[in-house]
Amino acid sequence: MDRVSRYTPPIADQLFLLARVLDCPALLRLPAHAHVDWPTVVQILGEGGRMASHLLAPINAAGDLRPAALIDGRVMTSPGYAAAYRAFADGGWIGLDLPRDRGGQGLPRVVQNAFAEMVNGACVAFGMLPLMQRAAARLLLAHGTPEILEVFVPRLVSGEWAATICISESQAGSDVGRIATRATRGDDGRWRVTGGKIFITFGDQDFTPQIAHLLLARTPDAPPGTRGLSLFVVPSRRIGPDGTPGEANGVTVTRVEHKMGLKGSPTCVMSFDNSLAYPVGAPGAGMRCMFTMVNTMRLEVAMQGVAVAGAATARALAYAAERRQGGPAAEPPPPLASHPDVRSMLLEMRALTEGFRAVVLQTAALLDLAHGSEDEGERRRSLALAEWLLPVGKAAGSEAGFRVANLAVQVFGGHGYISDSGVEQYVRDARVMAIYEGANGIQAIDLVTRKLGGGGERLGLFVDRVMADLHCHQSACPSLADALEVAVADLRVASDWLVARLEKQPRDCEAGARAYLELVAVVALGWMWLRMAGAAPGTSLADTKLATALFVGEQLLPVSSLLRQRVHAGARTLDALALEELCRYPE
Template structure:
């Protein structure tokens, strides 16, 4: 049986103490965002996820989605849960009030996303994709399209997708063949096939709004010839209700390793009516608005899976009796001690805990910058927040999902043989979390984005958005004796990151393969240092709380212990990554292609 209770206490710590939302009421557009409001939202979301979504997670995995006569049926209970989700206002939470949204900040929304993904990842994909499509339409579509589609999407009665991938092209979208023919009335006829389309067809909403990449007849070759189109499943009537069925159908659903309650569809467009979103041949720019939003959300999926796996592993480790403690029996009244007494089990649980809480803290820092980028009145502050968010997006996507899968796998190991069977539900977290490392751009592509685009952009300006505050955090802690055991390993790892950044930049100018060969290790190194910065900041906050009259001293003591574990048992991996990065491409690229 799967176990999940929303980690409200730690989420409150991140929001109110670590990243701080106390200044939000002073920022235009966030005047009503107070700690009390945040608490209420988190409590209600946690209750909904635990009581409504969690019970559907295992059953949804067992039942999966079924395609019947061109219609996809989601597992039992999903339709009712989605209706309750929308009627409770969760689909409207982070959307703008002008389209019927609540205008709440991403720093709260991302925590709500984490809860839904931890309780039921397959379910969480449906509203998550809609919010990404909403964002692309807000930023790039005409006013008429916004007026027609956004209110329904925000209220949750219509949902959204993004249709990029074709059978012959995944990452290399310059190869796509779907075509768009202009019509006299300003619309377009879209013809082609797409695969791996999450939520492409389902029975949760009355209409589905597809954002489709296609080529115009005069399009140049490659990615510079791609346009974006809005293609509804049903063409809206004049009164806004779904009307005539459009020429878009689901021709099949994928039979997958995980997220089986999420419909992953093969979609056929047969002269389907669509409308241009943004400018002709500028579809990638518009689509990346949605993709970047989704990449951060996919990172949160990894975090959610890791939290659920951690909770399950802790519960099992406390009740499973096997062997005796190496230091002598801890529970002599029982036939054996619970396995949580064993050092190796503690190693696994502490690794899971440090990964989960560190990612939640780093995710909070990124989410705060999303809020500043959108709402802060000072243009320079908005630009700095935009730089930071751009830099951290591939890191959050890749690091969080890597660690999500690794943490779920560790959770299975804690269970031993019982983790490998379905009874406890741990193996589902392993299966479900694996896809997050692949979709929305594989993690290898995220690493290439980091070293190929973000690192050199604007003469290194994006890098300064992280390096400057990180160095300030380290420098401020150097003279604090209570933090010396934490700041020393972090300072060393940060120095290694700086060194590797310079070397990759120099080598990459001479030989792009050198940067490509270092990319994945560099992203992990960057991510480990970023988590270290957050653990150092966490320790500072914990010490300050314990110096005062806090009402929960055990919580802050646990933070200090976990920070120590991270710095001494996980962050030392940075040294090996530095060595691998500096070794260059030769050992990786030397073997002749025919020798493989």
């Protein structure tokens, strides 16, 4: 049997969320998006879904079975990738939310994000490349000089050139401040970079003649740590006077890693040898500028998790309706979905997928308001709330992707463990999402130390919004509303506990950071499900939304009190053993 590569785009749920929960039509009235109307959004997402299932889903298995490989110094991508890339770029899909005067289509980010779910649900390994082009274009639009912008951005948006993000080095993973790649300015006034980077996604491929590497490096005499890092764009080939790629620029891929999943996306070890580089942003501001790209990517990694969860859920629901097991021997066996334990798995899958889809799209919608609202107060509040939700969505979305994919394998039983089902690939592909773009433990520390510690405004905005919606939609699902109220109370107590210790007992706060992030995620999940329950009556999704909302209130939200207790535990037990004792394995 051939590997199953099927993808069902979640159009109905996406349109329900955009239209009835997130008020996308109001976003379309913002000046930046006034050229787009709602029927156009519906049409674009419909087309996007068809493209994802017909163009990208078929290459998903090919990437897994025939990973990208280094051949004679060049990366050769998996079968079908180059043709799919050409069609994707020619279809104008790269720059959906980028400005129209730079070749994009000026759609709201929330629409782009919904589209990104379909790309990543069909083939997440492929989706890495257009993600970086978009994120790099955003970065250059925000921080590049007019010359850099003119040369790079239209070519990235059209797909003529590709991009990478070059941060990681062997000694500098989460600890970005230890980057050692050097940037020096020659007598000719031009900058050159020398050093090695690891784990670089699509560091090379066989479908664009030029790659713009967005790279962090240290300049001579720069201070240690992240304050000494500057940002450069390093083309893989030198740029000729007319913009065409010329001679080689000292950029080589020395290895393509063999890895657990995401195999169609080459993960490259790279060397930069005196490579001509163009500065982006001020010297020493590299990290700050790079965050424009990183945050764009974090939002999409959150959506990658949801995307894999959605793809796995669709497969599991269909399988559980079809496959028959159990029941009295004298009768025909009933479908798997009739058994309570299987139902519980299916409902959890729906709850996490649809709930975090809503959380991630809500974050994107807030970013649209943060940049496009005409009301300054709304811009500021929306940005603060989006900044609060971003680490939560990245961590919880990626965890949900892995959890749901794993549950899908369980629903498929032994058949899910067999590669031909195509389901075990979801588990392997999803695993890295909790690691890259800032490991989830680092997201949790960021949430506690920077976002919660930044004066409490973001937490206050979040809790106020949740409570306002709770009162508004209480009658839609009273048991969920009650559970959500308890979870918010747990969150308030845990937050007070952390804030009281942030300065004097930071280690206790770090110890509880992951549980705290999970607590915020649980509240966000309940918040979204209550809003969905409130918006669903009268739609075709009314019954499934209400039943799943009941499940969320009964089965998922009560974990909030356990999470509060875990936050309060602090570091004492964790620190009971000396480091040598902790790490000595009893032989």
